[in-house]
Amino acid sequence: MATVLPPPSKRQRTAIAEKAHDQQTIDAIPSDLGSVRVHFYDQSTGQPSGAPVAIPVADATVKNLELLLNTLQGNDASERVPYRFTFGADGQVVDIVNDIYRTLLKPGLRTTEDTISLHYTPQAIFRVRAVSRCSASIPGHGEAILATSFASSSSSRLVTGSGDNNVRIFDMDTGTPFYTLKGHTSWVLVASWSPDDTTIATGSMDNTVRLWNPQSGQPIGQPLKGHTKWITSLAWEPYHLRQSSTLQRLASSSKDSTVRIWDSISQRIDLVLSGHKSSVSCVRWGGTGTIYTASHDKTIKLWDSTKGTLISTLTEHAHWVNHLALSTDFVLRTAYHDHTGTIPSTDKEKIVKAKQRFETAATINNTLTERLVTASDDCTIYLWSPPSSPSSNAGIKPVARLLGHQKQVNHVTFSPSGTLIASSSFDNHIKLWNAATGAFLYTLRGHVAAVYMSCFSPDSRLLVSGSKDTTLKVWDTATGKLKEDLPGHRDEVFAVDWSPDGRAVGSGGKDKQVRIWRH
Numbered sequence: 001m002a003t004v005l006p007p008p009s010k011r012q013r014t015a016i017a018e019k020a021h022d023q024q025t026i027d028a029i030p031s032d033l034g035s036v037r038v039h040f041y042d043q044s045t046g047q048p049s050g051a052p053v054a055i056p057v058a059d060a061t062v063k064n065l066e067l068l069l070n071t072l073q074g075n076d077a078s079e080r081v082p083y084r085f086t087f088g089a090d091g092q093v094v095d096i097v098n099d100i101y102r103t104l105l106k107p108g109l110r111t112t113e114d115t116i117s118l119h120y121t122p123q124a125i126f127r128v129r130a131v132s133r134c135s136a137s138i139p140g141h142g143e144a145i146l147a148t149s150f151a152s153s154s155s156s157r158l159v160t161g162s163g164d165n166n167v168r169i170f171d172m173d174t175g176t177p178f179y180t181l182k183g184h185t186s187w188v189l190v191a192s193w194s195p196d197d198t199t200i201a202t203g204s205m206d207n208t209v210r211l212w213n214p215q216s217g218q219p220i221g222q223p224l225k226g227h228t229k230w231i232t233s234l235a236w237e238p239y240h241l242r243q244s245s246t247l248q249r250l251a252s253s254s255k256d257s258t259v260r261i262w263d264s265i266s267q268r269i270d271l272v273l274s275g276h277k278s279s280v281s282c283v284r285w286g287g288t289g290t291i292y293t294a295s296h297d298k299t300i301k302l303w304d305s306t307k308g309t310l311i312s313t314l315t316e317h318a319h320w321v322n323h324l325a326l327s328t329d330f331v332l333r334t335a336y337h338d339h340t341g342t343i344p345s346t347d348k349e350k351i352v353k354a355k356q357r358f359e360t361a362a363t364i365n366n367t368l369t370e371r372l373v374t375a376s377d378d379c380t381i382y383l384w385s386p387p388s389s390p391s392s393n394a395g396i397k398p399v400a401r402l403l404g405h406q407k408q409v410n411h412v413t414f415s416p417s418g419t420l421i422a423s424s425s426f427d428n429h430i431k432l433w434n435a436a437t438g439a440f441l442y443t444l445r446g447h448v449a450a451v452y453m454s455c456f457s458p459d460s461r462l463l464v465s466g467s468k469d470t471t472l473k474v475w476d477t478a479t480g481k482l483k484e485d486l487p488g489h490r491d492e493v494f495a496v497d498w499s500p501d502g503r504a505v506g507s508g509g510k511d512k513q514v515r516i517w518r519h
Helices: 010-026 062-072 100-103 329-334 346-361
Strands: 037-040 053-056 081-089 092-095 115-124 135-137 147-150 159-164 167-171 177-182 188-193 198-202 209-211 231-234 249-254 258-263 268-276 279-283 288-297 300-306 308-316 321-326 372-376 381-384 401-402 407-412 420-423 428-434 438-444 452-454 462-467 472-476 480-485 493-498 505-509 516-517
Touching: 010 462, 037 062, 037 100, 053 062, 062 081, 092 100, 147 188, 147 493, 147 505, 159 188, 159 198, 159 505, 159 516, 167 198, 188 231, 198 231, 198 249, 209 249, 249 279, 258 279, 258 288, 279 321, 288 321, 321 329, 329 407, 372 407, 381 420, 407 452, 428 462, 452 493, 462 493, 462 505
Parallel strands: 037 115, 231 279, 321 407
Antiparallel strands: 037 053, 081 092, 081 115, 135 516, 147 159, 159 167, 167 177, 188 198, 198 209, 231 249, 249 258, 258 268, 279 288, 288 300, 300 308, 321 372, 372 381, 381 401, 407 420, 420 428, 420 452, 428 438, 452 462, 462 472, 472 480, 493 505, 505 516
16 A cells, blocks of 8 residues: 655645745746846945946846946955845835846836936845844843843843842853842843943932943942932943043933933033933934933934033924934944954054944945934834034934834834834834835734834844743844744843844843843
8 A cells, every 4th residue: 555645734835835936936027128227326425336237137136236236346256245225216215125127127117228226235244143042041130121231242241130120241151140230229220331341331210320340240439329310221422432542421311301421430420411391211322422312202302412502402203202213323332343353452443443333334425424213102203314513403304204103112223234224113013114215114013012122133134023922023124024933931021132243132021031042
């Protein structure tokens, strides 16, 4: 009697269907369309790369466009750079996802008679692999974990703040606690590493900011007192703006409607930024020397960090402003640390490298532009592009109003490349937007409860999100599809961070455990 094979499993049937679909898609480009002329332009400078080139439509895929552009620029096979291509016309920006035919010719945006102008942006040369497993689950905290943050240089150290009043530093290589930092008398709401990894700052419900030495686990001086209500956010002065290698300044925002700038060496208040009429929910210190604050009084304010004077007030939102992010957040956080792991030997070289990385990330069309995105309880997001010179900041209008979320938007973040924005909302969804124009790209559906925050991988190709539904999910930003589902937490996930070197994700939440996720 012949052996009867069992029917294919659901996974096998799905794989067969996807393979058949891919094969049909590959054959879908007509072979009789001839050629199309393509002209490449650098997104950062606006300058063309050579003359227009005729390409057969059947071969005009992203991979071949990358190969052609690298050839035009004279890059060797070992120096080839991956690129992201966009087409912009009539105020509309379209990402070239697979090929020119499906993206531009088939929808009728362009014909083979036109010269197509493609703007290219270099993508990360390194590639981060999606985390897929929980490599460690570390107990220790006695209450919910409210903040997690990796060190600026690597994935070997993670700091967490908890409702048990303690701050803990974990050794990620061994999955064990390194130090327990005791001193706060109430919940630790926020924790932040300095760009050079020499200091950790924490803010608490006890109205104080504390500084810690991560090497010894000891507090640095006394708690920084001045706020009359709890601390909501912390921001370090960018490394390339420091007046000396030892002087570190820190900005803290509070429920008491003020922002205070501290000298971390003398531990005194340098400036007090008062002007908001309600709780200041978020503060960011920009690379051009501007401090950005978001508040529950529905406004965003821009301040001069040297004089402490108000530059401009942005008033478009109709409800509390919950969060803000800068397009240069990643390079300001990592300063002179990059994917090569090469650290300059002198302080002067470190400042030069940090400034060079910032200017590279912030330059668009030969102009230094630090973009700003704000999220609010009015269910909207605004994209802003404040001028780099403080004197011209009067009357700033938003670049775009990003609509689509059905409930309050809790968190926004730029990708390290500065090309994407991810917004997390209480409507259970994450949305991806084009960071240049604010155009909607994808809705990432999968969570079944509120999404508290999300974080991009260092190469901008992946996004991890933490939710009230107890799961983390990893998404592919190129397609908007789910890459990995990461169950494991027993309760809500409040905080998540992707290490700057891309090797690990750290998460914490209501189940009091820190979980480390790796590939």
